[in-house]
Amino acid sequence: MYLRVSDEVKKAIQENKPVVALESTIISHGMPYPQNVKTALEVEKIIRDNGCIPATIGIIDGIVVVGMNPDEIEEFGKRKGIEKVSRRDVPVIMAKKEWGATTVATTMLFASMANIEVFVTGGIGGVHRGAETTFDISADLQELANTNVTVICAGAKAILDLGLTLEYLETFGVPVLGYKTKTLPAFYSRTSKFSVDYKMDSADEIANVIKAKRDMKLDGGVLVTNPIPEEYSLDEAKMDEVIKEAIQEMDKAGVHGKESTPYLLGKVKELTGGSSLESNIQLVFNNARLGSEIAKKYCELKG
Numbered sequence: 001m002y003l004r005v006s007d008e009v010k011k012a013i014q015e016n017k018p019v020v021a022l023e024s025t026i027i028s029h030g031m032p033y034p035q036n037v038k039t040a041l042e043v044e045k046i047i048r049d050n051g052c053i054p055a056t057i058g059i060i061d062g063i064v065v066v067g068m069n070p071d072e073i074e075e076f077g078k079r080k081g082i083e084k085v086s087r088r089d090v091p092v093i094m095a096k097k098e099w100g101a102t103t104v105a106t107t108m109l110f111a112s113m114a115n116i117e118v119f120v121t122g123g124i125g126g127v128h129r130g131a132e133t134t135f136d137i138s139a140d141l142q143e144l145a146n147t148n149v150t151v152i153c154a155g156a157k158a159i160l161d162l163g164l165t166l167e168y169l170e171t172f173g174v175p176v177l178g179y180k181t182k183t184l185p186a187f188y189s190r191t192s193k194f195s196v197d198y199k200m201d202s203a204d205e206i207a208n209v210i211k212a213k214r215d216m217k218l219d220g221g222v223l224v225t226n227p228i229p230e231e232y233s234l235d236e237a238k239m240d241e242v243i244k245e246a247i248q249e250m251d252k253a254g255v256h257g258k259e260s261t262p263y264l265l266g267k268v269k270e271l272t273g274g275s276s277l278e279s280n281i282q283l284v285f286n287n288a289r290l291g292s293e294i295a296k297k298y299c300e301l302k303g
């Protein structure tokens, strides 16, 4: 028994009620305690208030839990030494019966196993700057290429090479949709130098794209990018400087591999004096609202 789907989530899926999946790396590695727990619980509440069932996903003692309870979420936020688990780590964490925080890649994987279509997060991993020599490309992109889940995010952080990330997604057949925008949002900022593939003006329009992709059995994800609300967005040029400095420090410290993203996220927070945290929280709330609308529309369409 590797997968435990909560009774509430199981019932919702059986009755074609809308369910929204949530990741746990954002809790254990993405934000400090106690804001991480507070945010995770508030996101669940927003999803409920918008008529959907939340399913926070993580690995507990070698069992994938789809639909964690509030105590389990609290423990994910507090406990030290929870591994960040990408696809390649899964069998080892399961075999050793450990705790594991799921990234975008593994949350997609487990959501699809549980038949959940819609997954809300903050930012996805992507092609790192300098990947032409380091080969550091997040497994999130490969999961988007193959796994049938729609991911709602605020774009990708400029710690990545956004241009190469879009090229990669194009090669692997992942549609990148902009919610009410033609410009790729860059997490803390509403804009970047890059364009999304298609501008979508409603949740209904997005649900129709998902339906067409699923009906045609075109395996793989759909990426919905939703700009951070204006009042919480940070200056793009300032963030670019901060990120350059963070990358320099990372190279000096010799950090690479799976530590690279958490290190950069931590450095950016430090260099902005923590002001980025409130933005980060607000963009997740914003994605939860849009994700709920998409999940509801998709359930209606699917019938």
Ligand code: PSU
Residues within 6 Å of the ligand: 023, 025, 026, 029, 030, 086, 102, 103, 104, 105, 122, 123, 124, 125, 126, 137, 138, 139, 140, 157, 187, 257, 258, 259, 260, 261, 262, 265
């Ligand atoms: N980007 C963010 N915040 C995050 C992450 C990415 O802005 O919390 C997390 C997500 O869980 C994502 C993971 O799936 O980092 C990507 O890590 P890597 O680059 O090692 O694949």
Ligand code: MN
Residues within 6 Å of the ligand: 136, 137, 138, 139, 257, 258, 260
């Ligand atoms: Mn990586």
